[in-house]
Amino acid sequence: MPEKIKKIGVFTSGGDAPGMNAAIRSVVRACAYYNIECVGIYRGYEGLMEGDFKPMDARSVRGIINKGGTILKSARSKEFRTKEGRQKAFEKLNEAGVDALVAIGGDGTFTGALVFNEEYGFPVMGIPGTIDNDIVGTSHTLGFDTAQNTVVEAIDKIRDTASSHNRLFFIEVMGRDVGHIALNTGIAGGAEEILIPEEDLGLDRLVDSLNKSRKSGKSSSIVIVAEGDKIGKNIFELKDYVDENMEGYDVRVSVLGHMQRGGSPSCFDRVLASRMGVKAVDSLLEGKSGYMVGLINNAMELTPLDNAIKGKTKINLELLRVSDIMST
Ligand code: F6P
Numbered sequence: 644m645p646e647k648i649k650k651i652g653v654f655t656s657g658g659d660a661p662g663m664n665a666a667i668r669s670v671v672r673a674c675a676y677y678n679i680e681c682v683g684i685y686r687g688y689e690g691l692m693e694g695d696f697k698p699m700d701a702r703s704v705r706g707i708i709n710k711g712g713t714i715l716k717s718a719r720s721k722e723f724r725t726k727e728g729r730q731k732a733f734e735k736l737n738e739a740g741v742d743a744l745v746a747i748g749g750d751g752t753f754t755g756a757l758v759f760n761e762e763y764g765f766p767v768m769g770i771p772g773t774i775d776n777d778i779v780g781t782s783h784t785l786g787f788d789t790a791q792n793t794v795v796e797a798i799d800k801i802r803d804t805a806s807s808h809n810r811l812f813f814i815e816v817m818g819r820d821v822g823h824i825a826l827n828t829g830i831a832g833g834a835e836e837i838l839i840p841e842e843d844l845g846l847d848r849l850v851d852s853l854n855k856s857r858k859s860g861k862s863s864s865i866v867i868v869a870e871g872d873k874i875g876k877n878i879f880e881l882k883d884y885v886d887e888n889m890e891g892y893d894v895r896v897s898v899l900g901h902m903q904r905g906g907s908p909s910c911f912d913r914v915l916a917s918r919m920g921v922k923a924v925d926s927l928l929e930g931k932s933g934y935m936v937g938l939i940n941n942a943m944e945l946t947p948l949d950n951a952i953k954g955k956t957k958i959n960l961e962l963l964r965v966s967d968i969m970s971t
């Protein structure tokens with residue numbers, strides 16, 4: 644580890660998330676505050692191996708706090724998983740005089756950062772950026788709040804057409820392995836049922852619940868389905884199942900897809916990103932490395948990258964119960 648960190652590189656990697664730009668801005672401005680240099684690394688680990696670096700000063704990040712996506716671009720790299728790829732990256736960082744890294748992304752990003760840190764003793768700090776909120780060591784990842792708001796807005800709009808036509812809508816939201824987006828937006832959007840990867844609620848229960856709600860006088864219904872839902876049927880197969888097993892339901896499917904990853908970050912995500920960037924730079928300058936910054940009980944805390952990667956976030960069972968009661 645260098646005696647004193649003089650130049651920090653920042654990059655975004657994996658799936659983009661609203662708030663990543665605000666985090667880049669925060670890292671760059673914190674470096675400027677401490678009078679140390681900062682370089683932006685383009686296209687994640689791809690740019691790291693190619694030396695695609697650009698010096699960034701405080702003014703270079705103006706006007707981006709409100710922008711979705713990432714000005715540094717993002718990529719998923721296979722080559723960085725190899726020893727040769729990481730050696731290339733190490734050489735490029737040395738040539739550019741970069742002596743610490745801030746990696747903004749999800750568990751794939753952190754896995755790469757941790758291996759690099761262990762192999763070369765290179766100082767790294769992670770900032771969790773993914774709409775899925777599937778990282779241990781923070782109550783909120785960057786982009787989660789904004790994505791939820793985007794989904795709720797979409798559900799509200801779909802509800803208008805669902806109730807006008809007395810239809811049942813299956814709405815698919817992101818969450819390959821976790822149901823955080825589905826669970827929260829399902830409650831906020833008044834969904835009848837919420838299907839998530841963590842719990843198999845079963846097809847019988849789904850049919851029962853839809854029958855019950857129709858008997859109780861509901862003319863339209865919304866079911867939120869996380870893309871990795873445990874029932875094991877994709878959203879189109881769910882529609883077919885209901886078509887075949889229930890009479891009188893006019894069913895439609897809506898897959899929200901990548902629109903959930905875009906858009907201007909919410910106030911919450913902008914503030915969180917600003918706090919996380921400052922904490923990441925502060926921690927590196929204090930000589931810490933191999934950690935992720937996170938929000939725990941409204942304070943900025945560090946979690947070893949290893950724990951952040953290996954841990955599995957838990958869904959809040961209370962939310963499942965609330966959702967159940969709300970669909971009465
Ligand atoms: O950012 C995480 C995530 O949104 C997952 O929920 C989803 O499965 C995945 O990204 C899709 O990513 P991509 O289209 O970039 O492969």
